[in-house]
Amino acid sequence: MHTNAELDEKAPLRVIVDDVNDNAPEFVGPLHFTVPEHCSAGTVVGVVSATDRDQIGTDHVKIKYTLVSGSDMFTIHPETGVITTTTNTLDRELKDNHVVTVKIQDMNGAPNGLFATSTATIALSDINDNPPAFMKSSYNVTVQEDESEKLLLRIPVQDKDLINTSNWMSKFVITKGNENGNFRIVTDPQTNEGLLYISKPLDYEKTNDVQLQITAQNVASLNGSSATWQSIPVNVNVEKVDAVRAGLGQQIGPSILTRDPPTRRALTSPHTPTTFSQLFSQSPGREQQTARSVSFGLLGIMTVLCPVVLLLLLFLVLAFFCLKKREKLQLYDSGDTGGIPLKANTEAPEDSTAWEY
Known part of the structure; x- marks a missing residue:
């Protein structure tokens, strides 16, 4: 016969603590997703993950996912949290980022369930839908x-x-x-x-x-x-192109030499005189251009020679006036002799002491 004390010592006592839904669900992982613009409806954007610290296998951890905002372009699966598109009109050039509000609630979304909300950002990646x-x-x-x-x-x-x-x-x-x-x-x-x-x-x-x-x-x-x-x-x-510019004038003329700088420097160098053989050797070959080019070259040479000729004439005029001036001075020095110059006395004076007897 066993007493109650013996029974208490041998029988194990299990105390089961009933879970109380005192933990709200929490979001896990980033809430930033990317999807191409103009993607077709039903394209997967990303997955929202959540956890609950209440007892596993109970309604306390059974989470329901819903979209509080953004449901006009996106939707979320209530059990898996997968976000997908509902339209193919997403345009990055109009709006490159969309922000949606996600709600997670335990007790499978029952009114007495605990919940949490957060925002998810959905960026649109660019595709080449706009030509230049x-x-x-x-x-x-x-x-x-x-x-x-x-x-x-x-x-x-x-x-x-x-x-x-x-x-x-x-x-x-x-x-x-x-x-x-x-x-x-x-x-x-x-x-x-x-x-x-x-x-x-x-x-x-x-x-x-x-x-x-x-x-x-x-x-x-x-x-x-x-x-x-x-x-x-x-x-x-x-x-x-004007024939003068296309011909020798372009290469030789001092006023229009805008191209072929090496040729210009060679022709205008003080140590490299320009000859007529050089002028004709640089002819482009067409008769009309050659004639106009040579005439322009002669004009350039005459432009250089004219100042020299003028200076020479001026020198001759000055020399002529100097000679005239000299003749007048000689006439003034002749005195009252009627214009006949006096003969200079070049004989040595007699020495009176040397000839006395």
């Missing part, structure tokens, strides 16, 4: 027929995509009018402008007008947009 846009609809530029490697035009463009990315950086192409390779176009890396150069001289006699078509593209391909690359016309007017 020209500032003007067309351009006109003038070039002389003998020019080359000269900047003719700067073509600015606007691009709404993210600056300094391949979606923003422009790439210009001459799509028409450059079959002979007279032009080239590059991109200014600082301003994103197109720089149009003349790379080979044009011939006015062959063409005095060139119609180019410039297309602006991006380094990256277009994506998520129905837009296409834009093109504009560029009219290049070719000017004929």
